[in-house]
Amino acid sequence: MGERTAYRTCPLCEALCGLELTLNRAGAVTAVRGDREDPLSQGFLCPKGAALGSLDGDPDRLREPLVRDGAERAPAGWESAFEIVRRNIGDVIARYGKDAVAVYVGNLTAHSIAGPLYTGAIVKAIGTRNLYTASTADQMPKRVSGGHMFGDPLAVPVPDLDRTGHLLMLGADPLASNGSLCSAPDFRRRLKAIQARGGKVTVVDPRRTRTAALADEHVFVRPGTDAFLLIALVHTLFAEDLLTTADHLAGRVNGLDDLRALAVDFAPERVTDVTGVPAATIRRTARELAAAPRAAVYGRVGTCTQAYGTLNSWLVDVLNTLTGNLDRAGGAMFPRPAHAPVYRRKRPFTTGRWRSRVRGLPEINGELPVATLADEIETPGEGQIRGLVTLGGNPVLSAPNGARLDRALAGLDFMVSVDPYLNETTRHAHVVLPPPRPVQTPHYDIALLGFAVRDYARYSPAAVPLPGGRPSETALLARLAALAAGTDADPAALDEAIITATLARAVAHDGSPVHGREPDELRKMLDPGPLAEQRLDMMLRLGPYGDGFGADPSGLTLTRLRTEHPHGLDLGPLKPRLDEVLCTTSGRIELCPPTFAADVDRLHSALRDAPPTGLVLIGRRHPRSDNGRTHTTPEPARGSGTCTLQLNPADADRLGITAGATVRVVSRTGAVEAVAEPTDTLMAGVVSLPHGWGHDRPGAASHHPVLSAVTDDHAIDPLSGNAVLNGVPVLIQSRPTALA
Numbered sequence: 001m002g003e004r005t006a007y008r009t010c011p012l013c014e015a016l017c018g019l020e021l022t023l024n025r026a027g028a029v030t031a032v033r034g035d036r037e038d039p040l041s042q043g044f045l046c047p048k049g050a051a052l053g054s055l056d057g058d059p060d061r062l063r064e065p066l067v068r069d070g071a072e073r074a075p076a077g078w079e080s081a082f083e084i085v086r087r088n089i090g091d092v093i094a095r096y097g098k099d100a101v102a103v104y105v106g107n108l109t110a111h112s113i114a115g116p117l118y119t120g121a122i123v124k125a126i127g128t129r130n131l132y133t134a135s136t137a138d139q140m141p142k143r144v145s146g147g148h149m150f151g152d153p154l155a156v157p158v159p160d161l162d163r164t165g166h167l168l169m170l171g172a173d174p175l176a177s178n179g180s181l182c183s184a185p186d187f188r189r190r191l192k193a194i195q196a197r198g199g200k201v202t203v204v205d206p207r208r209t210r211t212a213a214l215a216d217e218h219v220f221v222r223p224g225t226d227a228f229l230l231i232a233l234v235h236t237l238f239a240e241d242l243l244t245t246a247d248h249l250a251g252r253v254n255g256l257d258d259l260r261a262l263a264v265d266f267a268p269e270r271v272t273d274v275t276g277v278p279a280a281t282i283r284r285t286a287r288e289l290a291a292a293p294r295a296a297v298y299g300r301v302g303t304c305t306q307a308y309g310t311l312n313s314w315l316v317d318v319l320n321t322l323t324g325n326l327d328r329a330g331g332a333m334f335p336r337p338a339h340a341p342v343y344r345r346k347r348p349f350t351t352g353r354w355r356s357r358v359r360g361l362p363e364i365n366g367e368l369p370v371a372t373l374a375d376e377i378e379t380p381g382e383g384q385i386r387g388l389v390t391l392g393g394n395p396v397l398s399a400p401n402g403a404r405l406d407r408a409l410a411g412l413d414f415m416v417s418v419d420p421y422l423n424e425t426t427r428h429a430h431v432v433l434p435p436p437r438p439v440q441t442p443h444y445d446i447a448l449l450g451f452a453v454r455d456y457a458r459y460s461p462a463a464v465p466l467p468g469g470r471p472s473e474t475a476l477l478a479r480l481a482a483l484a485a486g487t488d489a490d491p492a493a494l495d496e497a498i499i500t501a502t503l504a505r506a507v508a509h510d511g512s513p514v515h516g517r518e519p520d521e522l523r524k525m526l527d528p529g530p531l532a533e534q535r536l537d538m539m540l541r542l543g544p545y546g547d548g549f550g551a552d553p554s555g556l557t558l559t560r561l562r563t564e565h566p567h568g569l570d571l572g573p574l575k576p577r578l579d580e581v582l583c584t585t586s587g588r589i590e591l592c593p594p595t596f597a598a599d600v601d602r603l604h605s606a607l608r609d610a611p612p613t614g615l616v617l618i619g620r621r622h623p624r625s626d627n628g629r630t631h632t633t634p635e636p637a638r639g640s641g642t643c644t645l646q647l648n649p650a651d652a653d654r655l656g657i658t659a660g661a662t663v664r665v666v667s668r669t670g671a672v673e674a675v676a677e678p679t680d681t682l683m684a685g686v687v688s689l690p691h692g693w694g695h696d697r698p699g700a701a702s703h704h705p706v707l708s709a710v711t712d713d714h715a716i717d718p719l720s721g722n723a724v725l726n727g728v729p730v731l732i733q734s735r736p737t738a739l740a
């Protein structure tokens with residue numbers, strides 16, 4: 001029947017699963033199976049991956065540029081669309097300056113080769129300081145913590161799941177999400193393996209998630225109070241002399257005495273009323289963590305998206321350090337991705353190099369908080385954002401107070417979006433440039449392999465050729481960078497410039513495997529494929545497993561990865577590499593950075609206040625969904641309870657709410673309606689709506705309540721600018737009434 005098989009990495013979440021695709025003669029996906037020969041995923045397949053064929057062939061997916069003129073949208077040719085972009089971006093910059101054009105980068109860009117390779121070039125071409133990304137709605141506290149503790153915002157330790165004997169997990173539901181900043185296919189199997197070898201899994205969460213139900217112990221904690229629990233664990237380690245003296249960390253840690261003094265006021269008994277966690281449970285948890293021969297503490301989205309997000313991320317790695325588990329087998333370790341250079345110029349981490357115009361929020365890692373994007377669009381004056389470029393994101397659904405951002409986008413002079421869909425955000429764009437289908441796109445996880453629980457690499461060539469005249473995703477973004485620079489030069493010039501500069505730095509660096517060689521010689525050795533693949537080949541050759549451009553004939557190249565390892569290459573378990581990672585000014589782990597110590601004052605103040613009362617809102621994930629990207633196709637969106645308001649039965653009884661009733665969720669920023677689902681999986685005082693739903697605007701394919709409409713753009717973690725999406729104070733009304 002003309003069917004054939006193709007292998008690729010799933011691009012739908014962070015798990016990096018290998019897929020086996022069956023394609024018909026027309027290039028449509030007719031079946032999806034897990035790739036049993038993939039050394040990392042070993043045939044695992046989740047509902048999202050199983051639906052890749054549906055997503056790839058989704059009739060709602062845009063296949064050609066869409067241009068808006070007033071309220072009317074019409075398809076356009078590529079060259080015509082590119083010319084509109086060049087002319088209008090140039091016009092906004094000429095009239096208002098470079099900072100008048102902002103860039104928003106969504107999670108979709110992390111699941112590609114093109115996003116990591118070209119996003120920075122687009123921002124640089126515009127010359128704007130107005131960069132916003134999904135990181136400040138998701139993970140920026142991890143970056144700030146790694147930056148201050150280790151000197152590198154990309155230094156995010158991940159739990160060594162396959163060797164640990166004790167896992168303490170906070171604010172994560174990897175059985176639904178497949179993991180985040182911890183790429184681990186088949187998380188369930190890995191957790192059960194911990195238990196099978198006599199270990200323990202403890203989950204701390206306001207909700208008894210699928211992961212919590214699998215764990216040996218589930219501890220309810222009031223949303224937004226993890227920092228109190230974590231610092232009480234630190235207090236207990238000091239007070240009971242439970243610190244572990246680890247030889248590999250000896251002489252590598254600053255601030256131990258400062259940390260001890262900082263934690264002295266946070267005995268478990270003092271934080272119980274705030275957290276809802278009994279003091280005895282806190283003390284036992286600390287003792288078990290300290291006693292385990294190999295242990296790891298892992299905190300994820302739920303710990304980042306709250307008012308103390310950075311303190312949470314810091315205290316997680318403080319616990320890993322105090323118990324001797326940082327950078328050792330079975331603890332929290334730093335992956336070594338194959339494409340990362342073995343040498344680098346180390347610069348200590350700094351923040352606040354510039355501030356947002358309206359609220360004065362500091363730059364973090366080169367970007368500003370997405371919570372202030374609407375401010376910068378709506379507020380008149382010099383530097384007001386008049387133009388916007390969005391890359392693979394839907395901030396109207398994912399950013400706080402999405403309804404306000406929705407209104408703000410409608411007032412832009414010009415907006416261009418690179419996105420496969422007309423969604424709640426891109427419907428405002430004057431030009432939408434859709435990337436090709438997943439099976440038409442090569443794949444290598446530049447962004448995500450830095451968080452894998454084993455060192456691993458896999459390259460997936462495109463399974464279906466592009467039609468004539470259709471630019472690849474890399475060519476599309478390279479062209480956009482050229483247009484943003486105000487030229488229509490050959491986009492190949494950008495790649496050539498990057499290759500030339502990278503090779504020049506490599507031969508000049510005495511830690512490089514090509515030190516002292518001629519750049520022209522190396523340039524001729526690169527893969528003969530497209531320029532983006534040549535850049536990837538260059539990265540692999542200069543990486544820790546690379547061939548060093550012939551210096552190690554058995555080393556890795558893109559050709560070898562593609563031809564000899566089509567199912568992926570296992571590069572072994574995580575390895576200690578603290579010496580490679582550390583780049584603080586002192587050259588040591590900064591266990592008690594002054595900015596973090598100062599922020600602990602907020603914890604002191606909260607302890608002096610009365611314990612919190614009233615209902616608070618948290619988000620949740622569903623196994624079939626991924627940040628809203630899979631909600632418009634039938635397979636991922638089906639299932640019961642996908643978009644309901646969950647609440648504890650005691651709260652439901654108190655409010656007179658019955659199962660299936662329509663209720664109104666009201667916050668400072670707005671209100672939504674949802675169907676009530678009483679469940680004892682939620683602790684009393686907490687309600688939950690799923691993340692990423694809300695396709696209720698023109699052009700969307702389904703209708704669900706919008707979580708972003710009731711989250712608050714004025715509520716952020718001050719150290720990272722991360723939005724507070726969990727622990728949001730709300731009222732629940734049993735029937736629709738006018739807002740006060």
